[in-house]
Amino acid sequence: MGAGVIELDNISYTYGGGELLSDVSLQLQPGSFHFLTGPSGAGKTTLLKLCYGALLPTSGKLMAFGEDIASMDRDQMALLRRRIGVVHQDCRFLDHMTLAENVALPLMVSGRSENGQQDDLTELLSWVGLGSRLEAHPPELSGGERQRAALARAVILSPDVVLADEPTGNVDWEMSQRLLRLLIELNRMGKTVLIATHDLSLIRAAKSQVQARVLRIAQRRVQLAGADL
Amino acid sequence: MSKGMIRNLLRRDTRADRVVPPTGFTAQLTLFVSGAMAFLAVFALALSLASGRVADRWASELAGAATLRINAPADQRAAQTEAALNVLQQTPGVASARALTSEEQATLLSPWFGPDLPLDTLPIPQLIEIIEGEPGLDAAGLRLRLGAEVPGAVLDDHTRWREPLVDAANSLRRLGWISILLIGGATAAMITLAANASLAANAQIIEVLRQVGARDRFIARAFVRRFTFRALFGAAVGTLLGMSGVLLLPEASDTGGFLTGLGFQGIGWLLPVLIPVLGAAVAFLATWSAAQRKLKELS
Numbered sequence: 080m081g082a083g084v085i086e087l088d089n090i091s092y093t094y095g096g097g098e099l100l101s102d103v104s105l106q107l108q109p110g111s112f113h114f115l116t117g118p119s120g121a122g123k124t125t126l127l128k129l130c131y132g133a134l135l136p137t138s139g140k141l142m143a144f145g146e147d148i149a150s151m152d153r154d155q156m157a158l159l160r161r162r163i164g165v166v167h168q169d170c171r172f173l174d175h176m177t178l179a180e181n182v183a184l185p186l187m188v189s190g191r192s193e194n195g196q197q198d199d200l201t202e203l204l205s206w207v208g209l210g211s212r213l214e215a216h217p218p219e220l221s222g223g224e225r226q227r228a229a230l231a232r233a234v235i236l237s238p239d240v241v242l243a244d245e246p247t248g249n250v251d252w253e254m255s256q257r258l259l260r261l262l263i264e265l266n267r268m269g270k271t272v273l274i275a276t277h278d279l280s281l282i283r284a285a286k287s288q289v290q291a292r293v294l295r296i297a298q299r300r301v302q303l304a305g306a307d308l
Numbered sequence: 309m310s311k312g313m314i315r316n317l318l319r320r321d322t323r324a325d326r327v328v329p330p331t332g333f334t335a336q337l338t339l340f341v342s343g344a345m346a347f348l349a350v351f352a353l354a355l356s357l358a359s360g361r362v363a364d365r366w367a368s369e370l371a372g373a374a375t376l377r378i379n380a381p382a383d384q385r386a387a388q389t390e391a392a393l394n395v396l397q398q399t400p401g402v403a404s405a406r407a408l409t410s411e412e413q414a415t416l417l418s419p420w421f422g423p424d425l426p427l428d429t430l431p432i433p434q435l436i437e438i439i440e441g442e443p444g445l446d447a448a449g450l451r452l453r454l455g456a457e458v459p460g461a462v463l464d465d466h467t468r469w470r471e472p473l474v475d476a477a478n479s480l481r482r483l484g485w486i487s488i489l490l491i492g493g494a495t496a497a498m499i500t501l502a503a504n505a506s507l508a509a510n511a512q513i514i515e516v517l518r519q520v521g522a523r524d525r526f527i528a529r530a531f532v533r534r535f536t537f538r539a540l541f542g543a544a545v546g547t548l549l550g551m552s553g554v555l556l557l558p559e560a561s562d563t564g565g566f567l568t569g570l571g572f573q574g575i576g577w578l579l580p581v582l583i584p585v586l587g588a589a590v591a592f593l594a595t596w597s598a599a600q601r602k603l604k605e606l607s
Binding site: 180 | 326327329512513515516517518519520521522523524526603604607
Protein backbone atom coordinates (compact mmCIF):
# COMPACT_ATOMS: atom_id res chain seq x y z
CA MET A 80 0.00 0.00 0.00
CA GLY A 81 1.09 3.55 -0.61
CA ALA A 82 1.27 6.30 -3.24
CA GLY A 83 -2.38 5.93 -4.27
CA VAL A 84 -4.74 8.83 -3.60
CA ILE A 85 -7.41 6.30 -2.68
CA GLU A 86 -6.45 2.81 -1.62
CA LEU A 87 -8.74 -0.08 -0.78
CA ASP A 88 -7.10 -3.04 0.87
CA ASN A 89 -9.17 -6.23 1.16
CA ILE A 90 -12.37 -4.26 1.64
CA SER A 91 -15.62 -6.06 2.30
CA TYR A 92 -18.99 -4.44 2.70
CA THR A 93 -22.05 -6.13 4.13
CA TYR A 94 -25.53 -4.68 4.20
CA GLY A 95 -28.70 -6.29 5.57
CA GLY A 96 -26.92 -9.59 6.16
CA GLY A 97 -25.71 -9.89 2.56
CA GLU A 98 -22.16 -9.24 1.41
CA LEU A 99 -22.15 -6.70 -1.43
CA LEU A 100 -18.39 -6.46 -1.86
CA SER A 101 -15.82 -9.04 -0.86
CA ASP A 102 -12.03 -8.63 -0.47
CA VAL A 103 -11.77 -5.71 -2.87
CA SER A 104 -8.32 -4.23 -3.31
CA LEU A 105 -7.84 -1.20 -5.50
CA GLN A 106 -5.42 1.66 -5.80
CA LEU A 107 -6.19 4.91 -7.60
CA GLN A 108 -2.89 6.49 -8.61
CA PRO A 109 -2.66 10.28 -8.91
CA GLY A 110 -3.71 11.42 -12.38
CA SER A 111 -5.07 8.01 -13.40
CA PHE A 112 -8.33 7.38 -15.26
CA HIS A 113 -10.52 4.44 -14.30
CA PHE A 114 -13.79 3.02 -15.43
CA LEU A 115 -15.73 0.79 -13.07
CA THR A 116 -18.25 -1.36 -14.86
CA GLY A 117 -20.56 -4.23 -14.12
CA PRO A 118 -24.25 -5.05 -14.25
CA SER A 119 -26.85 -3.06 -12.34
CA GLY A 120 -26.79 -3.94 -8.66
CA ALA A 121 -23.23 -5.30 -8.85
CA GLY A 122 -22.01 -2.77 -6.27
CA LYS A 123 -20.57 0.07 -8.39
CA THR A 124 -22.33 2.81 -6.43
CA THR A 125 -21.42 1.11 -3.14
CA LEU A 126 -17.74 1.05 -4.13
CA LEU A 127 -17.88 4.72 -5.10
CA LYS A 128 -19.56 5.61 -1.81
CA LEU A 129 -16.82 3.75 0.04
CA CYS A 130 -14.22 5.79 -1.86
CA TYR A 131 -15.51 9.09 -0.52
CA GLY A 132 -16.49 7.94 2.95
CA ALA A 133 -20.27 7.95 2.53
CA LEU A 134 -20.11 4.29 3.58
CA LEU A 135 -17.59 2.61 5.82
CA PRO A 136 -16.26 -0.87 5.01
CA THR A 137 -17.29 -3.81 7.16
CA SER A 138 -13.72 -5.08 7.05
CA GLY A 139 -10.45 -4.17 5.39
CA LYS A 140 -8.57 -0.93 5.25
CA LEU A 141 -9.55 2.16 3.30
CA MET A 142 -7.07 5.00 2.93
CA ALA A 143 -7.64 8.39 1.33
CA PHE A 144 -4.66 10.68 0.83
CA GLY A 145 -2.71 8.54 3.28
CA GLU A 146 -5.33 8.76 6.04
CA ASP A 147 -7.43 5.89 7.32
CA ILE A 148 -11.06 6.84 6.62
CA ALA A 149 -12.34 4.72 9.51
CA SER A 150 -10.49 6.88 12.02
CA MET A 151 -11.76 10.20 10.65
CA ASP A 152 -14.28 12.26 12.60
CA ARG A 153 -17.12 14.15 10.90
CA ASP A 154 -15.03 17.31 10.49
CA GLN A 155 -12.18 15.42 8.84
CA MET A 156 -14.68 13.65 6.63
CA ALA A 157 -16.03 17.04 5.49
CA LEU A 158 -12.50 18.15 4.61
CA LEU A 159 -11.95 14.88 2.72
CA ARG A 160 -15.08 15.52 0.64
CA ARG A 161 -13.64 18.86 -0.44
CA ARG A 162 -10.74 16.95 -2.01
CA ILE A 163 -13.01 14.43 -3.76
CA GLY A 164 -15.55 15.81 -6.20
CA VAL A 165 -18.53 13.52 -6.70
CA VAL A 166 -21.06 13.50 -9.52
CA HIS A 167 -24.02 11.49 -8.31
CA GLN A 168 -26.36 9.45 -10.41
CA ASP A 169 -29.32 11.44 -9.07
CA CYS A 170 -27.83 14.92 -9.05
CA ARG A 171 -29.37 16.66 -6.07
CA PHE A 172 -29.49 20.43 -5.91
CA LEU A 173 -31.00 23.03 -3.63
CA ASP A 174 -34.09 24.01 -5.57
CA HIS A 175 -34.50 27.42 -3.89
CA MET A 176 -31.08 28.53 -5.14
CA THR A 177 -30.00 29.44 -8.64
CA LEU A 178 -27.74 27.24 -10.74
CA ALA A 179 -24.78 29.58 -10.10
CA GLU A 180 -25.40 29.44 -6.34
CA ASN A 181 -25.72 25.66 -6.43
CA VAL A 182 -22.46 25.28 -8.32
CA ALA A 183 -20.79 27.69 -5.90
CA LEU A 184 -22.10 25.74 -2.89
CA PRO A 185 -18.76 24.03 -2.15
CA LEU A 186 -17.13 27.50 -2.07
CA MET A 187 -19.79 28.70 0.37
CA VAL A 188 -19.50 25.79 2.77
CA SER A 189 -15.72 25.89 2.75
CA GLY A 190 -15.78 29.57 3.73
CA ARG A 191 -14.35 30.90 0.48
CA SER A 192 -15.90 34.06 -0.87
CA GLU A 193 -17.87 33.54 -4.04
CA ASN A 194 -17.60 37.22 -4.88
CA GLY A 195 -13.89 37.07 -5.62
CA GLN A 196 -14.41 33.99 -7.75
CA GLN A 197 -17.35 35.16 -9.81
CA ASP A 198 -15.26 35.16 -13.01
CA ASP A 199 -13.99 31.64 -12.31
CA LEU A 200 -17.55 30.49 -11.66
CA THR A 201 -18.81 31.98 -14.91
CA GLU A 202 -15.88 30.45 -16.76
CA LEU A 203 -16.53 27.05 -15.18
CA LEU A 204 -20.20 27.15 -16.12
CA SER A 205 -19.27 28.17 -19.67
CA TRP A 206 -16.82 25.26 -19.77
CA VAL A 207 -19.69 22.84 -19.08
CA GLY A 208 -21.90 24.73 -21.52
CA LEU A 209 -24.15 26.40 -18.95
CA GLY A 210 -22.87 29.95 -19.25
CA SER A 211 -26.29 31.24 -20.22
CA ARG A 212 -28.17 29.41 -17.45
CA LEU A 213 -26.61 31.07 -14.38
CA GLU A 214 -29.88 32.33 -12.96
CA ALA A 215 -31.93 29.24 -13.76
CA HIS A 216 -33.26 27.14 -10.89
CA PRO A 217 -32.61 23.37 -10.80
CA PRO A 218 -36.19 22.32 -11.62
CA GLU A 219 -35.87 24.28 -14.89
CA LEU A 220 -32.82 22.25 -16.02
CA SER A 221 -32.86 19.25 -18.36
CA GLY A 222 -31.22 15.93 -17.43
CA GLY A 223 -28.05 16.77 -19.34
CA GLU A 224 -27.85 20.24 -17.87
CA ARG A 225 -28.20 18.79 -14.37
CA GLN A 226 -25.39 16.31 -15.03
CA ARG A 227 -23.11 19.08 -16.30
CA ALA A 228 -24.05 21.33 -13.39
CA ALA A 229 -23.24 18.47 -11.01
CA LEU A 230 -19.86 18.06 -12.71
CA ALA A 231 -19.16 21.78 -12.38
CA ARG A 232 -20.11 21.66 -8.69
CA ALA A 233 -17.89 18.61 -8.18
CA VAL A 234 -14.80 20.32 -9.59
CA ILE A 235 -15.22 23.91 -8.38
CA LEU A 236 -12.90 23.35 -5.41
CA SER A 237 -10.35 21.83 -7.78
CA PRO A 238 -10.39 18.43 -6.05
CA ASP A 239 -7.66 15.85 -6.53
CA VAL A 240 -10.13 13.12 -7.39
CA VAL A 241 -13.38 13.14 -9.38
CA LEU A 242 -15.80 10.27 -8.88
CA ALA A 243 -18.74 10.02 -11.25
CA ASP A 244 -21.60 7.58 -10.76
CA GLU A 245 -23.38 6.84 -14.06
CA PRO A 246 -22.79 10.43 -15.25
CA THR A 247 -24.33 9.66 -18.62
CA GLY A 248 -27.25 7.63 -17.31
CA ASN A 249 -29.93 10.19 -18.09
CA VAL A 250 -28.57 11.84 -21.22
CA ASP A 251 -28.46 11.14 -24.95
CA TRP A 252 -25.37 9.94 -26.83
CA GLU A 253 -24.25 13.40 -27.88
CA MET A 254 -24.48 14.73 -24.33
CA SER A 255 -22.73 11.66 -22.94
CA GLN A 256 -19.81 12.30 -25.32
CA ARG A 257 -19.70 15.90 -24.20
CA LEU A 258 -19.59 14.87 -20.54
CA LEU A 259 -16.90 12.30 -21.31
CA ARG A 260 -14.79 14.95 -23.00
CA LEU A 261 -15.10 17.16 -19.90
CA LEU A 262 -14.00 14.31 -17.65
CA ILE A 263 -11.06 13.51 -19.94
CA GLU A 264 -10.11 17.17 -19.91
CA LEU A 265 -10.14 17.12 -16.10
CA ASN A 266 -7.87 14.09 -16.17
CA ARG A 267 -5.48 15.95 -18.45
CA MET A 268 -5.39 18.68 -15.79
CA GLY A 269 -3.98 16.04 -13.44
CA LYS A 270 -7.16 14.93 -11.67
CA THR A 271 -7.71 11.29 -10.81
CA VAL A 272 -10.98 10.19 -12.41
CA LEU A 273 -13.12 7.17 -11.60
CA ILE A 274 -16.33 6.69 -13.59
CA ALA A 275 -18.84 4.01 -12.64
CA THR A 276 -20.91 3.07 -15.66
CA HIS A 277 -22.67 0.12 -17.20
CA ASP A 278 -22.49 1.84 -20.62
CA LEU A 279 -19.78 -0.09 -22.49
CA SER A 280 -20.03 2.17 -25.55
CA LEU A 281 -18.91 5.06 -23.37
CA ILE A 282 -15.86 3.07 -22.29
CA ARG A 283 -15.03 2.12 -25.90
CA ALA A 284 -15.36 5.77 -26.95
CA ALA A 285 -13.04 6.87 -24.14
CA LYS A 286 -10.33 4.34 -24.87
CA SER A 287 -9.35 6.12 -28.06
CA GLN A 288 -8.92 9.41 -26.19
CA VAL A 289 -7.40 8.48 -22.84
CA GLN A 290 -5.38 5.74 -21.27
CA ALA A 291 -8.02 4.27 -19.03
CA ARG A 292 -7.98 1.28 -16.73
CA VAL A 293 -11.23 -0.64 -16.84
CA LEU A 294 -12.33 -2.51 -13.75
CA ARG A 295 -15.25 -4.85 -13.61
CA ILE A 296 -17.28 -5.85 -10.57
CA ALA A 297 -18.42 -9.43 -10.76
CA GLN A 298 -19.48 -11.73 -7.98
CA ARG A 299 -18.73 -9.09 -5.34
CA ARG A 300 -15.10 -8.75 -6.45
CA VAL A 301 -13.26 -6.23 -8.60
CA GLN A 302 -11.21 -7.52 -11.52
CA LEU A 303 -9.31 -5.87 -14.32
CA ALA A 304 -11.50 -6.14 -17.41
CA GLY A 305 -10.25 -8.07 -20.42
CA ALA A 306 -9.53 -6.89 -23.94
CA ASP A 307 -13.15 -7.55 -24.97
CA LEU A 308 -13.92 -4.00 -23.83
CA MET B 309 -18.76 24.58 24.57
CA SER B 310 -16.25 27.42 24.30
CA LYS B 311 -17.06 31.16 24.05
CA GLY B 312 -15.60 31.19 20.54
CA MET B 313 -17.86 28.36 19.49
CA ILE B 314 -20.94 30.14 20.89
CA ARG B 315 -19.93 33.34 19.07
CA ASN B 316 -19.33 31.36 15.91
CA LEU B 317 -22.74 29.69 16.10
CA LEU B 318 -24.51 33.01 16.66
CA ARG B 319 -22.52 35.03 14.13
CA ARG B 320 -24.59 36.24 11.21
CA ASP B 321 -23.70 34.11 8.22
CA THR B 322 -25.71 35.08 5.19
CA ARG B 323 -24.41 32.02 3.35
CA ALA B 324 -25.68 29.57 5.96
CA ASP B 325 -28.95 31.51 6.17
CA ARG B 326 -29.38 31.40 2.41
CA VAL B 327 -28.59 27.71 2.09
CA VAL B 328 -31.24 26.58 4.58
CA PRO B 329 -34.60 28.18 3.76
CA PRO B 330 -36.70 29.19 6.79
CA THR B 331 -39.73 27.01 7.43
CA GLY B 332 -42.85 28.96 8.37
CA PHE B 333 -44.33 26.43 10.77
CA THR B 334 -41.31 26.12 13.04
CA ALA B 335 -40.66 29.87 12.96
CA GLN B 336 -44.21 30.62 14.11
CA LEU B 337 -44.12 27.87 16.74
CA THR B 338 -40.85 29.15 18.22
CA LEU B 339 -42.07 32.75 18.31
CA PHE B 340 -45.39 31.81 19.89
CA VAL B 341 -43.94 29.41 22.47
CA SER B 342 -41.18 31.74 23.60
CA GLY B 343 -43.60 34.69 23.75
CA ALA B 344 -46.24 32.78 25.74
CA MET B 345 -43.69 31.24 28.10
CA ALA B 346 -42.00 34.61 28.73
CA PHE B 347 -45.41 36.13 29.50
CA LEU B 348 -46.09 33.37 32.07
CA ALA B 349 -42.55 33.64 33.44
CA VAL B 350 -43.11 37.34 34.22
CA PHE B 351 -46.11 36.46 36.40
CA ALA B 352 -44.31 33.54 38.06
CA LEU B 353 -41.41 35.86 38.81
CA ALA B 354 -43.77 38.54 40.16
CA LEU B 355 -45.47 35.95 42.38
CA SER B 356 -42.16 34.65 43.63
CA LEU B 357 -40.77 38.09 44.43
CA ALA B 358 -44.02 39.22 46.10
CA SER B 359 -44.13 36.04 48.22
CA GLY B 360 -40.54 36.65 49.25
CA ARG B 361 -41.37 40.20 50.29
CA VAL B 362 -44.42 39.01 52.26
CA ALA B 363 -42.40 36.29 54.00
CA ASP B 364 -39.70 38.78 54.95
CA ARG B 365 -42.24 41.34 56.16
CA TRP B 366 -44.23 38.86 58.22
CA ALA B 367 -41.05 37.43 59.68
CA SER B 368 -39.65 40.84 60.62
CA GLU B 369 -42.95 42.31 61.84
CA LEU B 370 -43.76 39.43 64.15
CA ALA B 371 -40.23 38.68 65.23
CA GLY B 372 -38.58 40.91 67.82
CA ALA B 373 -41.78 41.22 69.82
CA ALA B 374 -43.73 39.11 72.33
CA THR B 375 -46.89 39.47 74.35
CA LEU B 376 -47.41 38.60 77.99
CA ARG B 377 -50.98 37.86 79.01
CA ILE B 378 -51.94 38.14 82.71
CA ASN B 379 -54.90 35.88 83.43
CA ALA B 380 -55.69 36.73 87.04
CA PRO B 381 -58.76 37.58 89.06
CA ALA B 382 -59.64 41.27 88.88
CA ASP B 383 -58.35 42.02 92.37
CA GLN B 384 -54.92 40.45 91.68
CA ARG B 385 -54.47 41.66 88.11
CA ALA B 386 -52.74 44.94 88.92
CA ALA B 387 -50.33 43.30 91.38
CA GLN B 388 -49.43 40.51 89.02
CA THR B 389 -48.96 43.03 86.18
CA GLU B 390 -46.60 45.02 88.34
CA ALA B 391 -44.69 41.85 89.33
CA ALA B 392 -44.44 40.78 85.70
CA LEU B 393 -43.09 44.19 84.65
CA ASN B 394 -40.47 43.92 87.41
CA VAL B 395 -39.42 40.50 86.18
CA LEU B 396 -39.22 41.76 82.62
CA GLN B 397 -37.10 44.77 83.57
CA GLN B 398 -34.53 42.40 85.05
CA THR B 399 -34.60 39.94 82.16
CA PRO B 400 -31.72 40.09 79.65
CA GLY B 401 -32.88 40.48 76.06
CA VAL B 402 -35.91 42.63 76.89
CA ALA B 403 -35.49 46.12 75.43
CA SER B 404 -38.77 47.44 76.78
CA ALA B 405 -42.01 46.20 78.29
CA ARG B 406 -45.22 48.10 78.90
CA ALA B 407 -48.76 47.25 79.89
CA LEU B 408 -51.35 48.11 77.27
CA THR B 409 -53.91 50.72 78.33
CA SER B 410 -57.62 49.88 78.50
CA GLU B 411 -58.18 52.00 75.37
CA GLU B 412 -55.50 50.07 73.43
CA GLN B 413 -57.01 46.74 74.50
CA ALA B 414 -60.47 47.95 73.52
CA THR B 415 -59.12 48.97 70.08
CA LEU B 416 -57.63 45.50 69.60
CA LEU B 417 -60.95 43.85 70.45
CA SER B 418 -63.19 46.26 68.58
CA PRO B 419 -63.07 44.36 65.23
CA TRP B 420 -64.82 41.47 67.01
CA PHE B 421 -66.91 43.12 69.75
CA GLY B 422 -67.50 46.63 68.45
CA PRO B 423 -66.24 49.98 69.77
CA ASP B 424 -68.51 50.19 72.83
CA LEU B 425 -67.16 47.22 74.71
CA PRO B 426 -67.40 47.72 78.51
CA LEU B 427 -63.99 46.28 79.39
CA ASP B 428 -64.45 46.94 83.09
CA THR B 429 -67.33 44.49 83.32
CA LEU B 430 -65.55 41.66 81.49
CA PRO B 431 -62.72 39.36 82.70
CA ILE B 432 -60.33 40.58 80.01
CA PRO B 433 -56.68 39.63 80.68
CA GLN B 434 -54.09 42.38 80.89
CA LEU B 435 -51.66 42.42 77.95
CA ILE B 436 -48.03 43.47 78.22
CA GLU B 437 -46.12 44.30 75.04
CA ILE B 438 -42.49 43.14 75.09
CA ILE B 439 -39.93 44.48 72.63
CA GLU B 440 -36.90 42.24 72.31
CA GLY B 441 -33.38 43.59 72.36
CA GLU B 442 -29.88 42.14 72.41
CA PRO B 443 -28.89 39.37 73.10
CA GLY B 444 -32.38 38.05 72.32
CA LEU B 445 -35.10 36.75 74.58
CA ASP B 446 -34.74 33.35 76.27
CA ALA B 447 -38.45 32.47 76.13
CA ALA B 448 -38.09 29.15 77.97
CA GLY B 449 -36.12 30.72 80.86
CA LEU B 450 -38.57 33.63 81.10
CA ARG B 451 -41.52 31.24 81.23
CA LEU B 452 -39.95 29.34 84.15
CA ARG B 453 -39.32 32.54 86.06
CA LEU B 454 -42.79 33.91 85.39
CA GLY B 455 -44.30 30.58 86.39
CA ALA B 456 -42.70 30.96 89.82
CA GLU B 457 -43.33 34.66 90.39
CA VAL B 458 -46.43 35.53 88.33
CA PRO B 459 -48.67 32.44 88.24
CA GLY B 460 -51.27 34.04 85.94
CA ALA B 461 -48.77 35.05 83.23
CA VAL B 462 -48.74 33.40 79.80
CA LEU B 463 -45.90 34.32 77.42
CA ASP B 464 -46.68 34.37 73.70
CA ASP B 465 -43.53 34.92 71.60
CA HIS B 466 -45.63 34.85 68.35
CA THR B 467 -43.83 31.73 67.08
CA ARG B 468 -47.03 29.80 66.54
CA TRP B 469 -48.40 32.72 64.44
CA ARG B 470 -45.22 33.59 62.63
CA GLU B 471 -43.98 30.20 61.50
CA PRO B 472 -47.00 28.98 59.50
CA LEU B 473 -47.35 32.38 57.81
CA VAL B 474 -43.68 32.58 56.90
CA ASP B 475 -43.76 28.91 55.78
CA ALA B 476 -46.77 29.63 53.57
CA ALA B 477 -45.11 32.66 52.02
CA ASN B 478 -41.87 30.72 51.48
CA SER B 479 -43.82 27.86 49.86
CA LEU B 480 -45.41 30.36 47.48
CA ARG B 481 -41.96 31.74 46.68
CA ARG B 482 -40.69 28.21 45.98
CA LEU B 483 -43.73 27.49 43.80
CA GLY B 484 -42.94 30.64 41.81
CA TRP B 485 -39.36 29.52 41.15
CA ILE B 486 -40.46 25.95 40.34
CA SER B 487 -42.94 27.43 37.85
CA ILE B 488 -40.13 29.41 36.23
CA LEU B 489 -38.01 26.24 35.96
CA LEU B 490 -40.95 24.32 34.47
CA ILE B 491 -41.56 27.16 32.01
CA GLY B 492 -37.87 26.99 31.02
CA GLY B 493 -38.07 23.21 30.63
CA ALA B 494 -41.28 23.39 28.58
CA THR B 495 -39.72 26.09 26.37
CA ALA B 496 -36.64 23.92 25.82
CA ALA B 497 -38.81 20.90 24.97
CA MET B 498 -40.97 22.83 22.50
CA ILE B 499 -38.00 24.47 20.80
CA THR B 500 -36.25 21.10 20.59
CA LEU B 501 -39.33 19.70 18.86
CA ALA B 502 -39.46 22.66 16.48
CA ALA B 503 -35.72 22.39 15.75
CA ASN B 504 -36.03 18.64 15.14
CA ALA B 505 -38.95 19.25 12.78
CA SER B 506 -36.95 21.89 10.92
CA LEU B 507 -33.87 19.64 10.69
CA ALA B 508 -35.99 16.72 9.48
CA ALA B 509 -37.73 18.93 6.90
CA ASN B 510 -34.31 19.97 5.61
CA ALA B 511 -32.74 16.49 5.65
CA GLN B 512 -32.19 16.54 1.88
CA ILE B 513 -30.50 19.92 2.03
CA ILE B 514 -28.27 18.65 4.84
CA GLU B 515 -27.38 15.63 2.69
CA VAL B 516 -26.41 17.85 -0.25
CA LEU B 517 -24.38 20.12 2.02
CA ARG B 518 -22.56 17.14 3.47
CA GLN B 519 -21.80 15.83 -0.04
CA VAL B 520 -20.11 19.10 -0.97
CA GLY B 521 -17.99 19.15 2.17
CA ALA B 522 -19.99 21.21 4.68
CA ARG B 523 -18.91 20.80 8.26
CA ASP B 524 -21.55 20.16 10.93
CA ARG B 525 -20.92 23.57 12.50
CA PHE B 526 -21.78 25.30 9.19
CA ILE B 527 -25.05 23.37 8.98
CA ALA B 528 -25.84 23.79 12.70
CA ARG B 529 -25.17 27.54 12.53
CA ALA B 530 -28.07 28.11 10.14
CA PHE B 531 -30.47 26.46 12.60
CA VAL B 532 -29.03 27.54 15.96
CA ARG B 533 -28.75 31.23 15.11
CA ARG B 534 -32.23 31.35 13.61
CA PHE B 535 -33.94 29.63 16.56
CA THR B 536 -31.99 31.63 19.15
CA PHE B 537 -32.94 34.99 17.67
CA ARG B 538 -36.56 33.94 17.14
CA ALA B 539 -36.76 32.91 20.81
CA LEU B 540 -35.11 36.18 21.87
CA PHE B 541 -37.61 38.22 19.88
CA GLY B 542 -40.65 36.16 20.96
CA ALA B 543 -39.58 36.26 24.62
CA ALA B 544 -38.95 40.01 24.46
CA VAL B 545 -42.49 40.61 23.19
CA GLY B 546 -43.95 38.19 25.80
CA THR B 547 -41.97 39.88 28.58
CA LEU B 548 -43.12 43.34 27.53
CA LEU B 549 -46.75 42.19 27.50
CA GLY B 550 -46.31 40.45 30.87
CA MET B 551 -44.74 43.54 32.44
CA SER B 552 -47.55 45.68 31.07
CA GLY B 553 -50.01 43.26 32.71
CA VAL B 554 -48.16 43.51 36.03
CA LEU B 555 -48.16 47.32 35.74
CA LEU B 556 -51.93 47.27 35.39
CA LEU B 557 -52.38 45.29 38.64
CA PRO B 558 -53.61 47.36 41.64
CA GLU B 559 -50.84 48.81 43.78
CA ALA B 560 -50.00 47.22 47.12
CA SER B 561 -52.26 48.41 49.96
CA ASP B 562 -53.07 47.28 53.49
CA THR B 563 -56.74 46.88 52.69
CA GLY B 564 -56.05 44.86 49.55
CA GLY B 565 -53.85 42.36 51.37
CA PHE B 566 -51.46 40.03 49.58
CA LEU B 567 -53.07 40.08 46.10
CA THR B 568 -52.56 43.80 45.55
CA GLY B 569 -48.85 43.44 46.28
CA LEU B 570 -48.28 41.14 43.27
CA GLY B 571 -45.73 43.02 41.25
CA PHE B 572 -42.20 44.27 41.10
CA GLN B 573 -40.63 46.87 43.30
CA GLY B 574 -37.50 48.96 42.80
CA ILE B 575 -34.66 47.00 41.24
CA GLY B 576 -37.04 44.04 40.88
CA TRP B 577 -38.35 45.69 37.70
CA LEU B 578 -35.00 44.88 36.05
CA LEU B 579 -35.29 41.14 36.68
CA PRO B 580 -37.85 40.44 33.89
CA VAL B 581 -35.31 41.89 31.43
CA LEU B 582 -33.34 38.69 32.01
CA ILE B 583 -36.25 36.54 30.77
CA PRO B 584 -35.65 37.10 27.00
CA VAL B 585 -31.91 36.55 27.51
CA LEU B 586 -32.55 33.31 29.40
CA GLY B 587 -35.16 32.30 26.79
CA ALA B 588 -32.60 32.84 24.04
CA ALA B 589 -30.01 30.86 26.01
CA VAL B 590 -32.48 27.99 26.46
CA ALA B 591 -33.28 28.07 22.72
CA PHE B 592 -29.58 28.16 21.85
CA LEU B 593 -28.79 25.10 23.97
CA ALA B 594 -31.94 23.22 22.86
CA THR B 595 -31.28 23.83 19.15
CA TRP B 596 -27.56 23.16 19.42
CA SER B 597 -28.14 19.84 21.15
CA ALA B 598 -30.96 18.90 18.72
CA ALA B 599 -28.72 19.78 15.75
CA GLN B 600 -25.81 17.74 17.14
CA ARG B 601 -28.07 14.74 17.69
CA LYS B 602 -29.81 14.99 14.33
CA LEU B 603 -26.60 15.54 12.35
CA LYS B 604 -25.05 12.52 14.04
CA GLU B 605 -28.17 10.53 13.22
CA LEU B 606 -28.07 11.65 9.58
CA SER B 607 -24.38 10.86 9.09
